[in-house]
Amino acid sequence: MTGPLADLTVVQLAGDRSAEHCGRLFADYGATVISVEQPAVPAPRPSEVDDAVRVATDRGKRGIAIDLTTPTGRGVLVDVVGQADVFVHSLRPAELAELGLGTALAGLGGLVTVSVTGFGAVGPYRNHAWSDLVCCAAGNISFGIGARDGAPLKLPLSLAGCEAGATGFLAAMAALCGTPGEDGVRPGADIDVAITDVLACMFSTGVTAFPYRGVAGRRNGNHGIALYPDVFLPCKDGFVGLVCNQLAMWLRFLELIGSPTWTDEPRYRDRRRMTEEYPEEVDAHLVPWLAERTREEIFALCRERHIPVAPAYTVGELLANQHLLDRAAFTELRLAGRSGVRVPAPPFVFSTLLPSRWVSAPRTGEHTFDVLTGVAGMSTDQVAGLYASGAVA
């Protein structure tokens, strides 16, 4: 194993993408990440895409299958976690207690635990059920996404959970960077991440402004919250995003489209009202010019003039984008019967460190024997007994 995190062992007991994603980030830079799963339960065969998403998420991890419904199985989990630096999980306090893990974990002094749940391990909603949708609602992010009169929308895909997983990762890394105490031992830490809190704290712009300015950031269709234009509009071959946070940028854009006479009217000079009160009316003035030009033409014209415009790329276009290819922004997966399938690589260029280029994910329990003998230090006979009892698989 190579990479800057190669001396770390992480045990992951994930109930959803958030904790899985946290584990993924450790594996990206070389940590040994042990994914604990229940022994194979009969399940509908996943689609090819679902299976590939699993490979992308779990690539490079070790797979161990433990039956946590048995006391022996739970004991095995504690043994494995006892040898790890980090334990990432998505168990609510009641579930942790049910598994009898609360006190066992508390006894592991130098351990860093990361709990990633919907509402956190402390607080009035600590045992609430959650999903990305529900956390996007509680976290105020849905309030700002969607058509003005339509339903509030969640973040696409599993982005909400992934943000919480990434937040858990950085807090755990800080703990691992911590200075050892007088005894030379690094103090462990318990990190409690709520998906709701990450959205409320890191993604919300209006918390402090609320008492002064009231509720802001209400969804506004294809318009953002900044002064006009903060807008997503159709053009000849797709869509472009146009943002002009400085007046000079907007004036340069108007010059580019031929300084039309409508811009003389006072109604089109108040950029705040243009965003908040009649954005569609202003859009209608821009659309004819955009409709005659492709995304790349608009992008090139605006780049020359230092106007922030971006083409809305499809994922297919991104995979062929020369700038991204030059920066090695994708990494290949090994999938059965497929070659050349790529996903985004870790998005950093370090001067001397490289990510681990993992290509495949473990089958359930693929590394049970290796982990129990290698990491947990059990004898072959002990492990054979555990297999025989059904506690591991």
Add this chain to the structure above:
Amino acid sequence: MTTFEPGPLHGLRVVDFCWVYAGPVMTRVLADLGAEVIKVESRKRPDGTRLGRRPLTPTVELPPEIDIDLECQPLNHALNRNKRSLSVDLSTEEGRALVLDLVKVSDVVTDNFAAGTMARMGLGYSVLSSVKPDIIALSLSGGGQYGRLRDVLAYAGTLAPLGGLGLLVGDADTTYGVMSPTYGDSNAAIRAAGALLIALYHRRRTGEGQHIDVSEWETTMTGLDEAFLTWQLTGNAPGRSGNTSREFAPHNNYRTAGDDEWVAIAVRGDEQWAALCDAVGLPALLTDPRFADHAARVANAAALDVIVADWTRARDADDIADVLQKVGVASFKVCSIGDQYGEEHFYQREVFVESEHPVVGVEIVPGRPFRYTSRSGVPPVPISRPAPTMGEANHYVVRDLLGASEETFERLTQSGVLH
């Protein structure tokens, strides 16, 4: 007297050139973990979040060095609480030398300027590492430090389209949507902070410094594996899926009583489905063949939405969430910030904390996005330091950190190097 755990990054000093949004969110989370973050600012070109309409005019008497127009912006206070501020004129040779002296006694340098700006200011990684060989420098920019589009302009509204996310936001009924919150910036901040701590971990083991180039365009693509795989494996371009789900049904935000009030409901599996049917008082749904199993409910999600929406329409969102959570179904009100202000959850977990700003007084600012408890048993230090006024730490930096004399400090201030 209560003592507090200062945080795992206590002793780490960050010279922070970041401004506006993404960078300041990144360095704020480092401060949350105990780092000392010194924001390097300039009166000649202040952080954009210091500028704008004043939401209030403070009535307190202010010392003459405080420029009220730079100190009243709530967003600036939210992004920069718990940091220090050095205001210095970097166009002067003495100003630049002072900053390099500060780098010598620091661990990390961060910026989120356009690619190449730090080098043009004479503060590129080669210069920084020549004065502090093990420095960790992180540059966050739109397209990265190299590549044919490294000059791309990054704002939340351009990052989502560039990164492939723009075409995924919205639902099938609307033609397109954007996200009001600044997803691209905050996501980049979280990712970049993680990268910085990987480099710090490496430095603590090997002594080696690092330059880290983070492209916000690439961080925006990070969570989109499923979209990339769908396209490559099926040939179908992934589209706007709104609140639809293959794992949950029903799964939507439903209109409730009140003006623009909504509740999120997500049901997974037969057990939760039965609990929902019971809670809404429609046991007949359990035998309706359209909803016989999970696959059927997903296939008939639209019909299901009509039934659930009919039940929620005249009820209170909080009451609905209470009823459903009691039977194990995930549900919560769609919160405005006003709603969040009324939720004990955010105070108890210190997601919202009070900070007393010297110019505007007590404000609510965002706290930590996690609860961090050291196993030493000592409670974590509360977030108490307000966002700094411009140059609040000038004296501290020059006298305490750099060891210069009071006369030197006075001279630098009089000459406008510190300003």
